[in-house]
Every structure is written in structure tokens, then in C-alpha cells.
Amino acid sequence: MxxxxxxxxxxxxxxxxxxxxxxxxxxxxxxxxxxxxxxxxxxxxxxxxxxxxxxxxxxxxxxxxxxxxxxxxxxxxxxxxxxxxxxxxxxxxxxxxxxxxxxxxxxxxxxxxxxxxxxxxxxxxxxxxxxxxxxxxxxxxxxxxxxxxxxxxxxxxxxxxxxxxxxxxxxxxxxxxxxxxxTQVSTALALTGLFAAEDALRTALVAGALSTEGAKGSDTPFDARIHALRGQPGQIRAAAALRALMSGSALRESHRVGDPRVQDPYSLRCQPQVAGACLDLIDQAAAMLGREADAVTDNPLVVEGGEILSGGNFHAEPVAFAADILALAMAELGAIGERRIALLMDPVLSGLPAFLVRDGGLNSGFMIAQVTAAALVAENRALAAPRSVDSLPTSANQEDHVSMATGAALRLAPMAENLANILAIELLCGAQALDFHRPLTSAAPIEAAHALVRGGAAHWGEDRVMAPDIAAVAALVRAGRFAALAAL
Incomplete structure (x- = not known):
């Protein structure tokens, strides 16, 4: 249609x-x-x-x-x-x-x-x-x-x-x-980054909820009363999404009483604050790019009454800023996701077998998958450096201040690909962690996420080549299959 x-x-x-x-x-x-x-x-x-x-x-x-x-x-x-x-x-x-x-x-x-x-x-x-x-x-x-x-x-x-x-x-x-x-090229590239960031944020909430369940973390930090006291809209929405993802989990109920841990590490406990701030940035970028997609950005322009005016609507500063804040959001979603991956690897923090595999030593499990995630986080941090503050004059100084919006938007695609792979690794780790808690089950959306992972990658019983598993789950991330499980 x-x-x-x-x-x-x-x-x-x-x-x-x-x-x-x-x-x-x-x-x-x-x-x-x-x-x-x-x-x-x-x-x-x-x-x-x-x-x-x-x-x-x-x-x-x-x-x-x-x-x-x-x-x-x-x-x-x-x-x-x-x-x-x-x-x-x-x-x-x-x-x-x-x-x-x-x-x-x-x-x-x-x-x-x-x-x-x-x-x-x-x-x-x-x-x-x-x-x-x-x-x-x-x-x-x-x-x-x-x-x-x-x-x-x-x-x-x-x-x-x-x-x-x-x-x-x-x-x-x-x-x-x-x-x-x-500004149609820079806007199209930034919109592509926006669409990827929106899906990635929802996927990150699913992956974070799965990791929280795998680590037997608490859902208390997602209580609506906490977030209402701060009043940040994205944070409130992210917390609501996490509560919905984990609602009705038998696994959560199994450790609600008697767990000696008073507070979880920040990568679990502060998910609404981080993902919520990213959500606010993504929403801001969406508003800016929505206006730009509707705009007339050439020059000179024929205005009401037939008068022809020269101006500067072609200057893509709004697009450059939108791309920069999308880059910040994507970098942070990956950074906190990698910290959850590292948490699941550590038996002291997670209570799970080291590197999420039995017979550690003989098997290395997810050890190097976490290294890959760390490498991708480092790359995205470098790519997230703002481009909108970098201007070089052109056309013999007639065009003496430029936005660099196209370069700012071009770097979003590789950042989105890196983020998809980080989230795929976290989803693989979260599913593996959940396996160790069977026969206890999680909430329906988390079980659906687990089933999606297992449709692309089997349980890690002993070492095998890791790359195909990451690729299979990353393809599901890019297709929006996990994002569809989170309501915002």
C-alpha cells in the first residue's frame, strides 16, 4: 500500500x-x-x-x-x-x-x-x-x-x-x-540513524531486563514512585517499560525475600536513568528531524506574494545537532550494556559460573565475546565525538561557517551496527544466564526474548565458534524482533 x-x-x-x-x-x-x-x-x-x-x-x-x-x-x-x-x-x-x-x-x-x-x-x-x-x-x-x-x-x-x-x-x-x-542527504542519513536508535533503545531495555533476571537482580529500582520524584519523562517511561517486561516473573519472586544483596550495581539499578536520558535525546532528535523532513531548505526562496528572498535555510545545523545527540545516545546504550555483560561474566557479582559456562578453564565461554563488546564500545565512544562544533570555511570564505551535518549523520550507521552487535552479545549472555536458573521461568516478554535468542543460537554447553551466534542474534536485533517486545 x-x-x-x-x-x-x-x-x-x-x-x-x-x-x-x-x-x-x-x-x-x-x-x-x-x-x-x-x-x-x-x-x-x-x-x-x-x-x-x-x-x-x-x-x-x-x-x-x-x-x-x-x-x-x-x-x-x-x-x-x-x-x-x-x-x-x-x-x-x-x-x-x-x-x-x-x-x-x-x-x-x-x-x-x-x-x-x-x-x-x-x-x-x-x-x-x-x-x-x-x-x-x-x-x-x-x-x-x-x-x-x-x-x-x-x-x-x-x-x-x-x-x-x-x-x-x-x-x-x-x-x-x-x-x-x-539538506535532504544529511536528513535522510540522520533519519536512518534515528530509526536504528529507536529500535536499539527498545532492544536495550529488553536486553537489560533479561540481564537483570539472569543476575537475579531487583526490580525495586524500577518502582514508579522513585521516578515520579525526579520527573524526567524518558526515565519514567523507561522504568515503566522495564516493569512491564519483568512483571509476573517467577524467577524474581524466588529471591524477593532473603537475598543478602542490598543494592545491585549501577548497570542494573540505574537502567531507567540511563536509558531514559537516551530516550529523551532520541525524542528530541526525532522532533528536529521531523521538522527538517517537512522543510524547504534551498535558496533563494519564492515566498508569499511572489517575492524572492535569499537566505540560509540550507545550513544543516539542526541536522548536525540531531545526529550528534543520536550518537551520544547510541554510545551510552552500548556502554551500559557492555557493563551488564561484564557483570554476568563475574561470579562474584552474578552468582553464575565464570564466563557463563560449566567446566571453566577447559571452556572459556563468553570471555572473548565480552572483549568484542568492549572493543565496539570503545569505537562508538570515539565516533560519538561531536561533529557540529567542527567548521571549515569553503567557497573562498563566502561560506565561512558550515555544519558538518552530513559527516555527523554518516557516522550513525556504523555506530548502529556496533550497537546491534553489543546488544546481541548481551542477549546471548542474558539467555545463557537464564538457562542456569531453570526450571524457574521469567516474565512472558523475557521468555519471548529468550526464545528468540535460542532460535538463532543454542545453549553454550561447551566451547564452539562464537561469531555465528553473534551474527544470528544481531540480525534479529537489526530486524527489530526484540524491540517489538518493549512498549514505550
């Missing part, structure tokens, strides 16, 4: 569906404002008004006037000269989301392009045309110029693409600039 998207009123739920491959259509009514903006631009051109990037050069060359006979060539030259990206191609699902965001932005009717340009983008989506867009080359200001140039070239019959191509179009005044100017 196709997603019918209304420019300016698109939801993150719709964009998730689009990212997953749902067909796309625009809601009726977008053509009139688009045509009106193109007409307003044509009128101003006839008046001979200097318009940036329409009848002038670009960047530092903005003071150079272009004669009427060179306007079409100007737009084509822009695409060719700016297609300077390098590196591996962006994934096809990200490119598809970029095209959708670009079509939505142009369909707002503030960019001065013709209806045919938007229709050409929609045709590429319908044909499953997949432009090859190198990942590197944007600093996240003046728009994602280089990557969007590689996309736009396909519209004019040039560039690289997989799949069938639409009939090429001839660009009118400003249309090349409108296609290149905008």
Missing part, C-alpha cells in the same frame, strides 16, 4: 514506511503552488532583477551576471561541476529516502521549479531508479551540494544509476540550484 504524503505535513511514521520500501505518492493539490512559484520566478526574470543562482554565478561568483542565453547552460554546468563526491555509494534505501525528501521540499511551492521537476523525481521513485551517490563530499551547508548533484544528473540523463531511467528533462532557470540546495 502506497504512502500518500502531504508536503509540509509528513510524519516520521510515514517516513519509516518509505524507508522500508513502501510506494510513494503525493497527496493532491501540490501542483498549483509549485506552478505559481515557477511563474513568480519567471516574472522576476523578465524584470531583469538579479537573482542568486538564477541569473548570477554561485558562491563567491554571485556578483557575476549571466545573460539570458546562458541560463539553461548555467544550471547544467552547476550539476556537472558540483558532482564531486567521493567514497562508497550511499545505500539504496537511503538514496530512495533522499529522493522522497527532495520531492517533498520542492512540492511545497517555494523553490521556483516547474511541476515537471517534481514529477520527474516521482517517476524515478516509481521506476525504482537508484542514482549512485558517493557518500562523502558535503559539509552540510549551501545544502548537500555534491551528493545532490549526483542525484540531479540522473534527471538530465547523465550520471550513474542502477535500474531503469526516466526520460531526461531540460532544466529551467534555478532548477539545478533547487535540486542541489537543501
Amino acid at each position: 502506497s504512502e500518500r504524503l502531504t508536503p509540509g505535513s509528513v510524519t516520521l511514521t510515514q517516513l519509516r514506511a518509505v524507508f522500508a520500501g513502501a510506494p510513494v505518492a503525493l497527496a493532491p493539490g501540490w501542483q498549483a503552488p509549485v506552478a505559481a512559484s515557477a511563474q513568480a520566478l519567471a516574472v522576476r526574470l523578465e524584470e531583469g532583477v538579479p537573482l542568486y543562482g538564477v541569473n548570477t554565478g554561485f558562491g563567491k561568483l554571485a556578483s557575476t551576471r549571466i545573460p539570458a542565453e546562458g541560463l539553461a547552460q548555467l544550471q547544467l554546468n552547476l550539476l556537472r561541476s558540483h558532482a564531486a563526491g567521493v567514497g562508497a555509494p550511499l545505500p539504496a534505501d537511503v538514496v530512495r529516502l533522499v529522493m522522497v525528501l527532495k520531492a517533498l521540499s520542492l512540492a511545497r511551492g517555494a523553490s521556483g521549479v516547474r511541476v515537471e521537476v517534481v514529477e520527474a523525481l516521482l517517476e524515478m521513485l516509481a521506476l525504482d531508479t537508484r542514482p549512485v551517490i558517493p557518500a562523502q563530499g558535503s559539509v552540510g551547508a549551501s545544502g548537500d551540494l555534491a551528493p545532490l548533484a549526483h542525484l540531479a544528473l540522473v534527471l538530465v540523463g547523465e550520471g550513474e544509476a542502477a535500474g531503469p531511467r526516466p526520460a531526461p528533462i531540460v532544466l529551467g532557470p534555478k532548477e539545478g540550484l533547487a535540486l542541489l540546495n537543501g
Whole structure:
């Protein structure tokens, strides 16, 4: 079933569906404002008004006037000269989301392009045309110029693409600039990171609850009265999710009375505080990216009354900040998860066999799986360093402050992959710990998580190759199978 998207009123739920491959259509009514903006631009051109990037050069060359006979060539030259990206191609699902965001932005009717340009983008989506867009080359200001140039070239019959191509179009005044100017690449990459972070947070709650059960930890720290006294919304929601995951556990009841431990280590006890703070960051990023996905981010813009204004909506600072806070959340979810893995390995803290295996010494159990998790945590910590504070001037200092949003968003995918593997290792360890407490059973959601793990990896009775087990459970993490067990 196709997603019918209304420019300016698109939801993150719709964009998730689009990212997953749902067909796309625009809601009726977008053509009139688009045509009106193109007409307003044509009128101003006839008046001979200097318009940036329409009848002038670009960047530092903005003071150079272009004669009427060179306007079409100007737009084509822009695409060719700016297609300077390098590196591996962006994934096809990200490119598809970029095209959708670009079509939505142009369909707002503030960019001065013709209806045919938007229709050409929609045709590429319908044909499953997949432009090859190198990942590197944007600093996240003046728009994602280089990557969007590689996309736009396909519209004019040039560039690289997989799949069938639409009939090429001839660009009118400003249309090349409108296609290149905008934050659609950085936004699509950040949205991809957002979707992964949302799933990872739910998975982390499931993994944390499973580890708590495996370590015979207490659910008292998740009591609603504790979190109400602090008032942090994410913390309150995370605690509620943990209570729901552990409600009705026979294993928990078995040690409610007589357990000599007064308090669990922080990695168990402070889960609502850490996961809740991460949840608040993810929600903040979602709000920022939701607005950006709906936005018009090129320049100059045709505003109400037909006036054409130059501004800076292409500066992707909101996207850079959103990506940075998503990176912080992902790094912390992995960091506390690795500490729970280490706790389960330690018989002094967990009361379980060392490294979660019988016949320790002869068997090493999960010893090196924890080392792998530690390596991934260290990598994510390095990747989490903020990118939004790092600006390098470009275009002979005309573009003297840039956001670095595209690089900030690009690093989210490897961070999400690292986090999926950390969570997979924790889920494997938690399931192994639960096995040692049989025949006692946990709550229904925890037992469902245990069954998912065991569907991909058998109980660890003696040493075997660990990597396939991690890969199998990580695939379930990426597919959202564990995330579906946690309600937020």
C-alpha cells in the first residue's frame, strides 16, 4: 500500500514506511503552488532583477551576471561541476529516502521549479531508479551540494544509476540550484540513524531486563514512585517499560525475600536513568528531524506574494545537532550494556559460573565475546565525538561557517551496527544466564526474548565458534524482533 504524503505535513511514521520500501505518492493539490512559484520566478526574470543562482554565478561568483542565453547552460554546468563526491555509494534505501525528501521540499511551492521537476523525481521513485551517490563530499551547508548533484544528473540523463531511467528533462532557470540546495542527504542519513536508535533503545531495555533476571537482580529500582520524584519523562517511561517486561516473573519472586544483596550495581539499578536520558535525546532528535523532513531548505526562496528572498535555510545545523545527540545516545546504550555483560561474566557479582559456562578453564565461554563488546564500545565512544562544533570555511570564505551535518549523520550507521552487535552479545549472555536458573521461568516478554535468542543460537554447553551466534542474534536485533517486545 502506497504512502500518500502531504508536503509540509509528513510524519516520521510515514517516513519509516518509505524507508522500508513502501510506494510513494503525493497527496493532491501540490501542483498549483509549485506552478505559481515557477511563474513568480519567471516574472522576476523578465524584470531583469538579479537573482542568486538564477541569473548570477554561485558562491563567491554571485556578483557575476549571466545573460539570458546562458541560463539553461548555467544550471547544467552547476550539476556537472558540483558532482564531486567521493567514497562508497550511499545505500539504496537511503538514496530512495533522499529522493522522497527532495520531492517533498520542492512540492511545497517555494523553490521556483516547474511541476515537471517534481514529477520527474516521482517517476524515478516509481521506476525504482537508484542514482549512485558517493557518500562523502558535503559539509552540510549551501545544502548537500555534491551528493545532490549526483542525484540531479540522473534527471538530465547523465550520471550513474542502477535500474531503469526516466526520460531526461531540460532544466529551467534555478532548477539545478533547487535540486542541489537543501539538506535532504544529511536528513535522510540522520533519519536512518534515528530509526536504528529507536529500535536499539527498545532492544536495550529488553536486553537489560533479561540481564537483570539472569543476575537475579531487583526490580525495586524500577518502582514508579522513585521516578515520579525526579520527573524526567524518558526515565519514567523507561522504568515503566522495564516493569512491564519483568512483571509476573517467577524467577524474581524466588529471591524477593532473603537475598543478602542490598543494592545491585549501577548497570542494573540505574537502567531507567540511563536509558531514559537516551530516550529523551532520541525524542528530541526525532522532533528536529521531523521538522527538517517537512522543510524547504534551498535558496533563494519564492515566498508569499511572489517575492524572492535569499537566505540560509540550507545550513544543516539542526541536522548536525540531531545526529550528534543520536550518537551520544547510541554510545551510552552500548556502554551500559557492555557493563551488564561484564557483570554476568563475574561470579562474584552474578552468582553464575565464570564466563557463563560449566567446566571453566577447559571452556572459556563468553570471555572473548565480552572483549568484542568492549572493543565496539570503545569505537562508538570515539565516533560519538561531536561533529557540529567542527567548521571549515569553503567557497573562498563566502561560506565561512558550515555544519558538518552530513559527516555527523554518516557516522550513525556504523555506530548502529556496533550497537546491534553489543546488544546481541548481551542477549546471548542474558539467555545463557537464564538457562542456569531453570526450571524457574521469567516474565512472558523475557521468555519471548529468550526464545528468540535460542532460535538463532543454542545453549553454550561447551566451547564452539562464537561469531555465528553473534551474527544470528544481531540480525534479529537489526530486524527489530526484540524491540517489538518493549512498549514505550
